[in-house]
Amino acid sequence: MLQKKICMLGAPAVGKTSLISRYVRQIFSDTYLSTIGVKIDEKDVFTGNQHIKLLIWDLFGTTDPLNLPDSYLRGMAGYILVADGTRSETLEMARNIKSGIDELRGELPFIVAINKHDLDAEWQIAPEDIDTLTGMGWEIVITSAKSGAGVETLFQQLAGKTVELAA
Amino acid sequence: MANRSHPGEIIQGVLRQARIEVTNRNEQDELRKLRDLLLKEEQSELDQLKSQLNSLELSSEELSEILPEAILISNRKNNRLKEALAPSTIEAIRAIIRQDPKYFSDAIYPVMGPAIRKSVLNSLRSMVESINEVLANSLSLRGLQWRWQAMRTGKSFAEVALVNSLLYRVEQVFLIHRETGLLLKNVVAPRIEMEHPEMVSGMLTAIQDFVRDSFGPNTQGTLEKLQVGELNVWIEQGPRAYLAAVIRGNAPHDLRIVLQNTLERIHLDHGHSMKAFSGDATPFEATRQMLASCLLVQTSTPRKKKPYLAWGGLGLIGTLMLGWLGFVGWQNWQWDSYLENLNNAPGLVITRTDTENGKQVLYGLRDPLAPPAASYVGNSGVDPDDIVERLEPYLSFSPQFVTARARQFLNAPESISFSYANGTLFLHGRASNEWLESARDAAAFIPGVSAINEEGMIASESSRMMDLKIEIEKTTIRFSRGRLLLDGQEELVQEIVTKLNGLEQLAKKTGKTTRINILGHSDSIGSERINNNISRQRAEFVQNMLKLRGITSENIVISGLGTQRLSEFAEDNTEANRRVTFEVIIE
Numbered sequence: 144m145l146q147k148k149i150c151m152l153g154a155p156a157v158g159k160t161s162l163i164s165r166y167v168r169q170i171f172s173d174t175y176l177s178t179i180g181v182k183i184d185e186k187d188v189f190t191g192n193q194h195i196k197l198l199i200w201d202l203f204g205t206t207d208p209l210n211l212p213d214s215y216l217r218g219m220a221g222y223i224l225v226a227d228g229t230r231s232e233t234l235e236m237a238r239n240i241k242s243g244i245d246e247l248r249g250e251l252p253f254i255v256a257i258n259k260h261d262l263d264a265e266w267q268i269a270p271e272d273i274d275t276l277t278g279m280g281w282e283i284v285i286t287s288a289k290s291g292a293g294v295e296t297l298f299q300q301l302a303g304k305t306v307e308l309a310a
Numbered sequence: 311m312a313n314r315s316h317p318g319e320i321i322q323g324v325l326r327q328a329r330i331e332v333t334n335r336n337e338q339d340e341l342r343k344l345r346d347l348l349l350k351e352e353q354s355e356l357d358q359l360k361s362q363l364n365s366l367e368l369s370s371e372e373l374s375e376i377l378p379e380a381i382l383i384s385n386r387k388n389n390r391l392k393e394a395l396a397p398s399t400i401e402a403i404r405a406i407i408r409q410d411p412k413y414f415s416d417a418i419y420p421v422m423g424p425a426i427r428k429s430v431l432n433s434l435r436s437m438v439e440s441i442n443e444v445l446a447n448s449l450s451l452r453g454l455q456w457r458w459q460a461m462r463t464g465k466s467f468a469e470v471a472l473v474n475s476l477l478y479r480v481e482q483v484f485l486i487h488r489e490t491g492l493l494l495k496n497v498v499a500p501r502i503e504m505e506h507p508e509m510v511s512g513m514l515t516a517i518q519d520f521v522r523d524s525f526g527p528n529t530q531g532t533l534e535k536l537q538v539g540e541l542n543v544w545i546e547q548g549p550r551a552y553l554a555a556v557i558r559g560n561a562p563h564d565l566r567i568v569l570q571n572t573l574e575r576i577h578l579d580h581g582h583s584m585k586a587f588s589g590d591a592t593p594f595e596a597t598r599q600m601l602a603s604c605l606l607v608q609t610s611t612p613r614k615k616k617p618y619l620a621w622g623g624l625g626l627i628g629t630l631m632l633g634w635l636g637f638v639g640w641q642n643w644q645w646d647s648y649l650e651n652l653n654n655a656p657g658l659v660i661t662r663t664d665t666e667n668g669k670q671v672l673y674g675l676r677d678p679l680a681p682p683a684a685s686y687v688g689n690s691g692v693d694p695d696d697i698v699e700r701l702e703p704y705l706s707f708s709p710q711f712v713t714a715r716a717r718q719f720l721n722a723p724e725s726i727s728f729s730y731a732n733g734t735l736f737l738h739g740r741a742s743n744e745w746l747e748s749a750r751d752a753a754a755f756i757p758g759v760s761a762i763n764e765e766g767m768i769a770s771e772s773s774r775m776m777d778l779k780i781e782i783e784k785t786t787i788r789f790s791r792g793r794l795l796l797d798g799q800e801e802l803v804q805e806i807v808t809k810l811n812g813l814e815q816l817a818k819k820t821g822k823t824t825r826i827n828i829l830g831h832s833d834s835i836g837s838e839r840i841n842n843n844i845s846r847q848r849a850e851f852v853q854n855m856l857k858l859r860g861i862t863s864e865n866i867v868i869s870g871l872g873t874q875r876l877s878e879f880a881e882d883n884t885e886a887n888r889r890v891t892f893e894v895i896i897e
């Protein structure tokens with residue numbers, strides 16, 4: 144068994160906490176309880192024949208990683224950048240966060256989740272936007288914490304990346 | 311009254327330091343020093359040892375591995391090695407790191423900042439309450455017993471009372487990787503259930519930072535103790551990993567030493583695996599036994615019998631008598647408790663005491679940054695005027711002194727905090743690159759510092775640049791239908807100029823380059839060609855305005871995006887889209 148620490152990063156209210164609670168507990172709630180500080184969850188994942196225990200650090204929403212205490216980011220093996228598909232600026236913020244992390248911790252495995260896909264009437268992200276990002280080498284998963292779509296893939300992929308890198 | 315500090319104790323302390331040096335710095339130097347000491351004092355024994363070693367065909371490299379272990383074992387068995395080393399080690403004391411007699415931070419609940427402060431008060435209050443409770447017993451039978459014991463042993467009554475009420479058990483021990491907060495190994499006492507130890511490890515790690523943040527960067531120490539419901543968690547810090555012991559009840563301070571020793575041993579044996587650790591905890595299975603040795607229990611209150619019962623029988627008269635008898639031992643006891651204060655005082659080493667003309671003379675060492683010995687009288691009752699200090703200056707390598715020296719020496723700004731462990735000076739906080747560079751050079755000259763670690767540093771320039779970038783990118787310059795600025799936009803342009811100038815200065819300092827994209831946009835009325843044109847003209851217009859205000863950088867690129875990026879804030883695709891925005895790229 145390998146333990147891997149990963150972090151959920153993204154602007155406030157994009158659904159970081161909701162994605163985790165969908166993934167770990169199969170629960171979704173419409174109530175918004177903003178995360179203060181950090182909450183840690185764990186989940187066992189299997190990729191290939193490797194057993195990984197993901198320690199998922201759910202951080203408070205911020206657009207600037209410099210706001211986060213050191214130890215929250217220290218030692219993470221990878222991270223998930225969450226954006227809200229109904230607010231395209233949160234995707235811009237994800238870029239900021241990414242460059243902040245690169246500066247603070249160097250390049251690490253990461254995946255972008257564009258969340259709330261169930262709200263298709265309000266969806267603001269054009270396929271071209273996503274193409275631009277994938278063109279930059281970003282890996283993107285469209286998710287909905289509400290319906291559960293994409294959530295499993297999201298964490299599974301990142302888990303895979305963290306061991307790839309270590310191997 | 312002479313020679314109050316038992317040499318054995320001093321040596322034990324010194325040896326512990328020596329071991330830390332050997333353990334953590336892993337420097338052959340220290341081993342050599344130790345070997346030299348052995349050679350000097352115990353030539354014959356050493357010859358014997360040598361021939362034994364030779365017959366076993368041990369290389370010096372093998373010896374270097376065995377020696378620390380041998381010292382450990384010998385220490386555990388008896389005091390002979392300590393005694394043998396005593397004379398020369400005292401001489402060498404200046405050269406050896408003296409460990410911080412860790413100060414306890416108070417019990418803390420891991421909640422929000424204000425709540426934490428409140429709970430510190432609460433736990434202090436309840437501690438005082440429990441002491442009061444004990445004192446309320448002081449006229450009872452038990453109280454008499456304790457008073458008597460206090461008098462005999464020279465300890466304070468409260469101390470004896472607490473020790474006698476002591477009942478504790480270490481229920482779980484965690485070995486946690488410092489860098490990642492991941493669990494290396496945990497052990498639990500029989501019949502204790504443990505859920506999600508991996509998660510608990512992470513939380514303990516996060517809490518430590520949280521506490522540091524809540525109490526501000528000037529909290530020098532690290533979290534050593536926290537209270538979770540009825541359980542206490544003691545944390546013992548090491549360079550690569552820390553131990554967390556979950557304790558029910560009141561554990562004695564000696565437990566701290568057990569934890570320290572265990573952690574040192576683990577660093578000695580597994581330091582390398584800890585450095586290389588990236589999630590696979592199997593190498594740390596081997597620490598089970600060592601960790602299990604920390605699962606200590608004290609199950610019953612020791613009960614003294616007959617003689618004290620007799621005293622108790624005397625009731626009140628007995629108390630009065632004891633009071634009188636006690637007066638004789640009173641001064642002794644005062645002096646003892648004062649010396650104990652000194653023993654625990656960082657930056658002070660008392661090697662010997664003497665009486666001279668009715669005054670107490672202290673011999674030993676004092677770091678110039680440490681307060682004078684007389685200031686430690688506290689409420690021991692000793693009169694500071696009765697104390698004469700004959701203390702030689704020395705440099706203490708206790709973290710608090712090394713860090714205080716570093717602060718002075720490096721002329722550090724308020725925004726920087728320091729910590730220190732095993733020769734490494736850790737810098738945390740924000741400072742200019744300029745300062746950091748000079749600090750890097752100067753740090754080598756601080757006694758006790760062999761390396762600096764700046765992982766906790768944020769160059770204030772970079773973060774300021776980031777802020778400016780974000781501010782500039784948030785700015786929108788609005789236009790009329792044509793190429794004219796709407797009211798109030800000139801001021802915005804002026805602000806952009808100020809910010810760009812600031813950015814440029816910071817870029818120069820940090821050796822980075824900045825590139826600015828000026829992006830023109832248009833509404834969706836009209837043909838695409840016209841829209842592209844007008845949006846480009848808007849961008850040009852802003853570029854010219856910047857030029858006129860002295861922004862002549864070659865790294866400015868303009869483009870007309872037409873309707874490619876309609877504003878998400880615009881309701882009707884018109885006004886709000888007639889605009890110019892900026893992108894800042896920092897490389």
Ligand SMILES: Nc1nc2c(ncn2[C@@H]2O[C@H](COP(=O)(O)OP(=O)(O)OP(=O)(O)O)[C@@H](O)[C@H]2O)c(=O)[nH]1
Nearest residue numbers: 155156157158159160161173175178204259288289
């Ligand atoms: N419809 C829909 N709502 C979602 C989804 N994910 C999250 N939400 C809602 O968005 C709000 C914010 O969700 P959180 O998970 O608390 O967001 P967060 O990113 O953790 O927020 P912070 O902790 O404050 O940074 C809540 O009201 C959620 O119910 C989703 O996939 N679809």
Ligand SMILES: [Mg+2]
Nearest residue numbers: 159160177178
């Ligand atoms: Mg949250």
